[in-house]
Amino acid sequence: MTEEPGERERTVDRDAAPSRGERRAARGWAKARRAASASLRFTSLRLRLVLVFGLVALTAAVAASGIAYWLNREAVLTRAQDAALNDFQQEMRSRAGILPGRPTQNQLQDTAGQMATSSQRFSVLLMAEGANGSTVIGNSDLDAFTLADVPRSLRAAVDKQQPLTSTNRSPYHLYWQRITADDDTPYLVAGTRLIGGGPTGYMLKSLEPEAKDLNSLAWSLGIATGLALIGAALLAQAAATTVLKPVHRLGAAAKRLGEGKLDTRLRVSGTDELAELSRTFNQAAQALEKRVAEMSARDESSRRFVADMSHELRTPLTAITAVTEVLEEELDAETGSVDPMIEPAVRLVVSETRRLNDLVENLMEVTRFDAGTARLVLDDVDIADQITACIDARAWLDAVDLDAERGIMARVDPRRLDVILANLIGNALKHGGSPVRVAVRTEGGDPVGGSAGAGRPAEAAGPVEAHHAVDVHDPDAPDDPDGSEGPAVREGNVLIEVRDHGPGIPLDVLPHVFDRFYKASASRPRSEGSGLGLSIALENAHIHGGEITAANSDEGGAVFTLRLPRDVSEADPARTPGVPGERQGGVR
Missing domain, CATH: 3.30.450 (Beta-Lactamase)
Incomplete structure (x- = not known):
């Protein structure tokens, strides 16, 4: 069984x-x-x-x-x-x-x-x-x-x-x-x-x-299992939306805050960690707004003080300048009415008065840039003629080589371009080594100088009368039919390079050459310059929609490159606000 x-x-x-x-x-x-x-x-x-x-x-x-x-x-x-x-x-x-x-x-x-x-x-x-x-x-x-x-x-x-x-x-x-x-x-x-x-x-x-x-x-x-997975995905989507929506709002608020909208605040609701983060953000934004307002007020007060001081100094400086001119005439007179014992002191007063007058003028120019009231008065100029006039007016003909071809026209503010060139060339002559070479070329092209003769003195570039204003080309006038004076070509940018043959700029100084009142040598605080020349040159380039860069040449010496648009009236409005002709300038 x-x-x-x-x-x-x-x-x-x-x-x-x-x-x-x-x-x-x-x-x-x-x-x-x-x-x-x-x-x-x-x-x-x-x-x-x-x-x-x-x-x-x-x-x-x-x-x-x-x-x-x-x-x-x-x-x-x-x-x-x-x-x-x-x-x-x-x-x-x-x-x-x-x-x-x-x-x-x-x-x-x-x-x-x-x-x-x-x-x-x-x-x-x-x-x-x-x-x-x-x-x-x-x-x-x-x-x-x-x-x-x-x-x-x-x-x-x-x-x-x-x-x-x-x-x-x-x-x-x-x-x-x-x-x-x-x-x-x-x-x-x-x-x-x-x-x-x-x-x-x-x-x-x-x-x-x-x-x-x-x-x-x-x-x-x-x-x-598939339905559970789909349900979990939907639940995750809902949870992600709930969690990420405040995060997105926080990111957008931070972006607005970074753009300068310091009154940005977040709406706070709830008592969770995200609500606490929103409260912290609002507190930080409020503190930042207060701090920026205080700094702006101090900065505005400082600018107003410099402007007021410059204006107040102009009146006594005018009188002092008149006196020093009289004293200088007496020094140069053949009669010799000035006591030889006080002649050095008189000459020191004359030079320091001129230096003080230049400093006040520079401070006045800086305050215009800071206030956004610098204006452009545009004209069509020949770049080669403009550089030649700048060099001739300051008696730098023997110290500067010009490599520029006539006929490169640009619509710029002649006075401000002269200020830029004077500061760049003067800086090269004062702190660099001779000879100083100024070359002009178009954006992406080779230095132009075939007809002008590379390396020749400035007067060889063409006859320019000393202390003469540059030739103004009428943009509304018809082109010369015989081709003797062709139409101005405005495509691209104009590059002006100012190069010296000195020791170059130290690497620790190079990032600060355009800073206001910056001097490379702390041991020479009483140098002739005020430390504002290159800064003013850069600001003038900016309101033209251009730029200035500084570098050291591989062959030795420093190279300052000025880049300007051929027609400032067609430049980027964000950089050069205003209208053509007489344009409202602004500092970046």
């Missing part, structure tokens, strides 16, 4: 393969890991929040779905398995147990067929020893179930006789195993042997209906 169902023993499911749902769950987990690694490459906070929410939701959904699938799989397979095994045991007791000790093949065949009619619908194979001592096999379905379908490990376990102990009262047990056929159909195989020399029976039951149910469950869990 067979053992009781509660005493049967399981064999190891070594041949069982993972189901389709398990493979799908594994693929989903691998995809989640790839998504997690890819999220590290994103820099957007919104994307990172969505990916983190999605990864958490996917991990939770996959874990919950995997646990639910595993529990349901075990429950479904165990229920089907127990029902089949119980029915097989019962059939072995009731039908195989009444067979004679040496049955015939027909008897085994009939019994196997009767056992297969059980409610569980499984195939049965019975083995017994025949009358002549040979093995007799009876099969309910010869085509579907043969001895070759039974794993060797299961046959060995069924045929093995167990020793009888206090806990084991049966020499033979019922063993089962789940296998997968070549067509991926799962089967349950079980076998047992009747006690007392009865036949050995094997059972084969298809678990395909249960597998289909489990596949449907896996699909349902996968759909639920």
Whole structure:
């Protein structure tokens, strides 16, 4: 007889393969890991929040779905398995147990067929020893179930006789195993042997209906996981919007604050960390606005003081200048009316008065730039003639080489261009080494000087009367028909390079050469210059829409490059506000 169902023993499911749902769950987990690694490459906070929410939701959904699938799989397979095994045991007791000790093949065949009619619908194979001592096999379905379908490990376990102990009262047990056929159909195989020399029976039951149910469950869990992922993404989007909206407002407010709108404030609502950050921003903006207002007030007060002081100094300076001119005439007179003992003091007074007068004029010019009241009076000028006039007016003809071609016209303010040139050339003569070379070229072109003669003195560039204003070209006049005076070409920029042959500018001084009142040598604070010349030159270049740069030449000496547009009236309005003709200037 067979053992009781509660005493049967399981064999190891070594041949069982993972189901389709398990493979799908594994693929989903691998995809989640790839998504997690890819999220590290994103820099957007919104994307990172969505990916983190999605990864958490996917991990939770996959874990919950995997646990639910595993529990349901075990429950479904165990229920089907127990029902089949119980029915097989019962059939072995009731039908195989009444067979004679040496049955015939027909008897085994009939019994196997009767056992297969059980409610569980499984195939049965019975083995017994025949009358002549040979093995007799009876099969309910010869085509579907043969001895070759039974794993060797299961046959060995069924045929093995167990020793009888206090806990084991049966020499033979019922063993089962789940296998997968070549067509991926799962089967349950079980076998047992009747006690007392009865036949050995094997059972084969298809678990395909249960597998289909489990596949449907896996699909349902996968759909639920996808819906959970979509819901997590929507939730992350909502959370990101809630979190990032104040951050975006803070960024926009910081940008406005950086643009100079110091009255920018954020609306504060709530008591969370973002609200506290908004309060901190408002406090910082308020403190910054107050500090900037105080600094602006002090700066305005300083500018007003310099302007007022300059204006107040002009009246006594006018009187002092008149006196010094008289004293200078007396010094130069042949009569010699000035006492030789006080002549050095008189000359010192005359020179210092001139220096003080120049300083006051420079301060007045600086205050115009600071107040934005510097004006441009534009005219068409020939650059070569303008440079020649500047050099000739200051008696620098022997110390300066001009490399410029006539006919390069530009619409600029002649007076302010003269100030720029005088400061650049004078600075080169005073602090650099001779000779000082001035070259003119167009933007992107070579230095022009073929007709003027490179390296020749300034007067060789053409006849220019000393102290004469530059020739003004009427823009409304028609072009000269015979070509003697061609139309002015205004494309591109004009570059004027002033180069000396001195020791150059020290690298620590180079960034400060255009600073006001800056002097390279602290040991010579009483130098002739006021430290405002290059600063004023740069401001004049700016209101023209141009620029001045300073550098050291590879061949030695310093190089100052003035870049001006050919037509200031067409320059960038942001740099040169106003209208053509008489233009309102402003300092950048």
